[in-house]
Amino acid sequence: MIRVLSVASELELRDFSAHLDTLGIRHRISEEAGSQVLWVYSLSEKDRVVTETSIWGLKERKLRSKSFQWRRWLSFDWVRRFFSLILDLTWRAPFSCLLVFISVVVFLLSGMGQDLRNVTWLFFPEIELQSVFDPSWLLRNPVIFLNLISPIFLHFTLIHITFNMLWLLFLGAQLENSGLPNGSFLHGKALSLFCFLITVLITGLVGNITQYIVGGGPNFGGMSGVIYGLMGYTWLMGKGFPYSGIGFPNSTFGVMLLLLVVMEIFAGSWIASGAHLGGLVTGLSCAGIFITIYRIRN
Structure with a gap:
């Protein structure tokens, strides 16, 4: 040779x-x-x-060797792109990124959902149902009030948290930067962020209470109720303020509603359908209230 x-x-x-x-x-x-x-x-x-x-x-x-190209890509291009994406998301959707960060930390503390002993304090409290609707009782027990919302940070599988966090970033980046008409005391991004925060808190609260009532116990968690609430909120706000930059496709919204029904039929015992439905109705209600207030004032 x-x-x-x-x-x-x-x-x-x-x-x-x-x-x-x-x-x-x-x-x-x-x-x-x-x-x-x-x-x-x-x-x-x-x-x-x-x-x-x-x-x-x-x-x-x-x-060049592939190994060298890989090291260069990993050391420069990938790192630059990754941090550029993180910085962009943090700037566009700071509160959404904070929710993602907390959820990921809780997920890791729970051993990726396999060991819940470290996060039992985040579960919905076992209380008398009528106490939830007593403002004076809630004011006397602020920690328990926080526990009414904290289950949104609990996730039990990798696909569970991945699905919810991707939807949260997608919807949050849109809602936190929407061009809502100026309110009477807030303007621009501050108004958008305020509406987003209120919607997240209320959908999380109502979704968790609904699931506690429907499921009969505190063994549930996840951001899915909030996600469905934000979907409903985004969809209806897009109808009420078509030039705000907010919008959710009718077809996608319909598919998510169908998925809600399918999950209840085939996996009702494994899925927190009460939280999903409670969050969805609350998100639609929040959007309806915001739209109504704006039209009354204008």
């Missing part, structure tokens, strides 16, 4: 070898003293390989 060239072992020759195969050039590659040696079977094939080598860039060492 005829030796054609020798290159460093870290260079990836697999693609070049495949290229030679497509040209019908018989060859093989061996390793010698930390280098890769390319061999061919005839002088004519050697001439063709030398030509292809020049074109491919091996002669001038322009072909």
Whole structure:
């Protein structure tokens, strides 16, 4: 056999070898003293390989190893893109990012949903139902009031938290930067953020209370009720303020409603359908109230 060239072992020759195969050039590659040696079977094939080598860039060492390209991509491009995305999301949707951060921390503390002993204090409190509707009792027990909302941060599987967090970022980035008409005391982004915060808190609260009533116990958690609430809120606000930058496609909204029914039928015992429905109705109600107040004032 005829030796054609020798290159460093870290260079990836697999693609070049495949290229030679497509040209019908018989060859093989061996390793010698930390280098890769390319061999061919005839002088004519050697001439063709030398030509292809020049074109491919091996002669001038322009072909970078895949490992080097990977390290460079990981060290610079991927890191830059990742932090750019994080900074952009944090700027556009700071409260949504905060909710995601808290949810992820709680998920990790719970052993990715497998060991709930560290997060039992976040579960819905076992209380008499009428106490929830007694403002004086809630004021005397502020910690319990917080526990009425805190189950939104509990997630039990990776797909559970991933689904909810992606929807939260998608909806939150839109709602926190919407161009809602100026209110009487808030303007611009401050008004959008205020409406978003109120909606998240109320949908979380009502969704959890609904699930506690329907499910008959405190063993539930997740941001799904809030997500359905934000979907309903976004959909109706888009109808009420069509030029605000808020909107949720009718087709997607219909699919999510259908999914709500399907989950109740086929997985009712595993899904917090009460939280979903309570959050959805509350989100629609919040949007209806905001739209009504604006139209009355204007």
